[in-house]
Amino acid sequence: MKTFYPYDPTNPVAVEGEAHKIIHGQIRLDHVPLESSIEVRGFRPAQSAANLQSNEFFCSYRADTLYREANRIVYFWAGRSGQQVYVSYQAVASPITADDMNEIGKHLTDSEKRLDAQDVTSSEIRNSVTNVRDEARRALTAHNSSVDAHGDIRNKIDAEGAMRIAADTSLQQQLNVIRNAFDIVAAAVDELTDTAETLTATVAQLKNQLTDEISAREQIETRLEDEINLRAQLAVTVAELQGQINAETLARINLENTLDDRITFDIDTETFNNFVFGDGSIDLIEIFDPKTTSDDELSDEDKAYIFDDESSAGDVTDDEINEIFTD
Numbered sequence: 001m002k003t004f005y006p007y008d009p010t011n012p013v014a015v016e017g018e019a020h021k022i023i024h025g026q027i028r029l030d031h032v033p034l035e036s037s038i039e040v041r042g043f044r045p046a047q048s049a050a051n052l053q054s055n056e057f058f059c060s061y062r063a064d065t066l067y068r069e070a071n072r073i074v075y076f077w078a079g080r081s082g083q084q085v086y087v088s089y090q091a092v093a094s095p096i097t098a099d100d101m102n103e104i105g106k107h108l109t110d111s112e113k114r115l116d117a118q119d120v121t122s123s124e125i126r127n128s129v130t131n132v133r134d135e136a137r138r139a140l141t142a143h144n145s146s147v148d149a150h151g152d153i154r155n156k157i158d159a160e161g162a163m164r165i166a167a168d169t170s171l172q173q174q175l176n177v178i179r180n181a182f183d184i185v186a187a188a189v190d191e192l193t194d195t196a197e198t199l200t201a202t203v204a205q206l207k208n209q210l211t212d213e214i215s216a217r218e219q220i221e222t223r224l225e226d227e228i229n230l231r232a233q234l235a236v237t238v239a240e241l242q243g244q245i246n247a248e249t250l251a252r253i254n255l256e257n258t259l260d261d262r263i264t265f266d267i268d269t270e271t272f273n274n275f276v277f278g279d280g281s282i283d284l285i286e287i288f289d290p291k292t293t294s295d296d297e298l299s300d301e302d303k304a305y306i307f308d309d310e311s312s313a314g315d316v317t318d319d320e321i322n323e324i325f326t327d
Helices: 098-145 149-262 269-276 318-326
Strands: 013-021 026-028 056-059 073-076 084-093 284-287 304-307
Touching: 013 026
Parallel strands: none
Antiparallel strands: 013 084, 026 073, 056 073, 284 304
C-alpha cells in the first residue's frame, strides 16, 4: 500500500526510483510532481508532447493552477511502450483515486477476515484450555482418592530414573567409542599430513629434475637444429660445387668437341714420316677451306692438304708428333 502526502507545494517530498511500465506511450505517477522536478533514467525532458524523440519525455505539471488540474501523466515516444522506467521527482500532493479506495477497501476486508479467523481460533483455544483444565481437575480428584496413587507415581519415577541411568551409561560408552575413534582418526590425519609433506618434497624434487631434463632437451634440440642448419648449408655448398663441376665438365666436353672439329684430316704413320722428313714422292691432295665459296677464290694460305694412304708407317713416337704440332 502506497504512502499518501498532503497538499503542500512549498514543502515537497522526495520520491526516488518510482517504477512504472509505459503503456500506450505514457505513465501515471503516484503523486503530483513539482514543476521541472521529474528525472527519468535514460531520458531527457522535452518542451511538448508532440514529436517526442525516443529518449525524451514530457509532463504537463500545471503549476499555473497550483497543481489543482495536474493529471500526473508523463508522455514518452510510443515506441517505448512496454518498457519499464524509473522516475524520481518532488511530490507536492497525493490524490486519492478509485483504485486507491478499492485497494484500501480490499485491505480492510482482508483485515476483517483475518480478525474473524483469529476470533474463531481464540474461541477454539479457549475451549481447549477449558477442557484441559477439567481433565486435570478430574485426574487430581482421582489421584487424591486412590491410596496407591503416590506409590504408582513413585514407581514410575524410580523406573524412569533407572532408565535414565542406563541411558546415561550407554551414552557414556558411545562417547568413549567416539573419542577413541576420534583419536584414531587424528593419528591417521597426522600420518597423512607427514605423508603429504613427504610427497610435496618429492614432487618438488621431481619438478626440479623435470626442469633440468627439459633444459637439457632444449639444449640438445638447439644443437640438433644448428647441426641441421649446418648440414643444409653444406648441402647447398655441395650443390653449388656440383653445379660448378658439371659446368666445368660441360666446358671440357665442348672444348673436346671443338678440338675434334678442328682436326680435318686423318693420316697414317708412314705417310706422316715421309712428309715430315722430306720424302718428295708423297702425293698431296688439296682440300678447300670451308670458309671460301669456290676453287678460284682460294689462296695458297687457305688451302689444306692431306696425304694419300699408299705409303707404309714410319717410326715416329707420339712425343715427336706432339712436338711437331706444337711448333
